[in-house]
Amino acid sequence: MSDKRLTFKKRLHIIKHHYRGKKMAPAFNALHTFLFTPDETTHNGSHVRAADDLKRTMNTVIMALVPVLLFSMFNAGYQHYSAINGFPQDFSVMEHFLTWDNFWIGIVKVLPLVVVSYGIGLLVEFIFAVIKGHEVEEGYLVTGMLVPLIVPIDTPLWMLAVAVVFGVVIGKEVFGGTGMNILNPALTIRAFLFFAYPTWMSGDKVWVHGAVERAQEIADGANVDAISGETVLGFLAQNKGAEMSYSMWDAFWGFIPGSVGETPTFLILLGGLFLIFSKIASWRIMVSAVLGSLVMGLFFNQVVEWGWIGESSSFYGLMSFDFWKHLLVGGLAFGIVYMATDPVTGAQTNRGKWIYGFLIGFMSVMIRVFNPAYPEGVFLAILLMNVFAPTIDHYVIRGNVKRRMKRLKNATLLPKDSDQEAKELKAETV
């Protein structure tokens, strides 16, 4: 009696062979390679043997996201009960945060988002693979995990499903599938939700489970004493920073309201370090994005210091927010670590990565401060820079070519007066 897994694997293998060449083959192949290492090897030509194929790469990112997901499930309950009962005095993590009650809210509210995101997304991928007759692409594995983490907790599941279909089809499949997309699919989904259903995506009620219904009850005359569940950035955008009860430590650990998984800066930091050390994500993009946001934040702080912006200005709250705190609130940390570093949509050259990352941080903080309708700009900044990434790469490469041409010209290899030769060389290089 060998163990059960082997027989299952064998059975899958038989099914796969049975369907080889048929329309449904890609669907079985995908299941097979997802669960097991493929037993086929290349038969001809030279090839590199490496442990990390696309699937393992994706799985590494998912591993980096699991702590964030678990935390967000507890936080969902914590925010929900705190909004009803008020924040606990002398807060202790074991007593008030890691409780079964909190986790139950997470299971009821967060897990369905994950299930719908994966279910619908993979369904679309399978359909396209069968129609186009190629193997199912792994691209959705990470997207499917990111999507539930960047939406408000009470997002209706059908809205999420519609957005996922839109994001996968228009954001990815029309460009030719995984690896060909211009925009990050997870952010395309987020942007679609934001523009299609703005009342569910912004405001002060959507970030805590049950807050929308509670507001309705209060409007109907119920005597409920509850905290609205405004985010830190929301408070600041209304110049109400003083009324906010969250400390910066809360923001660092993640005990604040916000999109499902964007709050735990500490865990995101750990995930980021994990991705850097496993060489999955680019540290250049992360570092330069942090730098960019700090520079923009410092500039706004300076503007307040110079007295160009008075306390009566509607920008005062966000502009006077200490520059380093921008990294702790909202989705900036999450966006930098998991979205900006997307190897497909980001810049490819090293110098390009510095520029790309810097501008993401810079724009995120700028949109945050100047967007009157929505005090968060990370997803817009990253999508914008996604569009510009190929242009940045283009000019970085042009710059390299130019520098090398100059070096060649100055080198003794080429006599300086032989213009003809230099011209020929230039024509070849360009």
Add this chain to the structure above:
Amino acid sequence: MALLSKKDTSLILDPLADNNPITIQVLGICSALAITAELKASLVMALAVVFVLGLGNVVISLMRNIIPSKIRIIVQLIVVAALVIIVDQVLKAYQYELSKTLAVFVGLIITNCIIMGRFEAFALANGPWRSFLDGIGNALGYGVILIIVGFFRELLGSGTLFGIPVLGDPIAKTGLYATGYENNGFMIIPPAALIVVGIIIWVQRSRNPALVEEN
């Protein structure tokens, strides 16, 4: 004798599908993006273009032998301008609200590439009857796409058709809205029209691969 010969029929039918000005020639996109948020506006725009292009093609065709080729663009512009002003004035007189919705886009029919394109490509070289058919055909091809886009954008974006609620009342939560359905705000903004047109182009070309251009 049939009213239309086979060749003449294809003048009208071709632009409706396999030689559609919007989805195949990709002309006249600007107005297709701008005014298709409502079905009524799409329909009126389509009718206006049918009028302008049908009549304009006849006029240009009649004058084709006396227009000096050096100034033909100016002559064509004058003809379109005259027809567009008629449409605009009629709308202002009988459909004032609608003319405000369409705003500047009625005037901008003048710049609609389809119109100048048909004048140049067809009316200058063909007789009035065939030019008339060609004008009507192309304008209808344009109008069909406008109406399809307008249908989806108004239905999904506002839950109405021709301004009449068909999915229930979003505020009182009746009909489909009782199940938690909500209007899709994305369909109201112009980028949505670009995506809907794109999807139409996609569907059309995958049904008929002969239409796919070589790269």
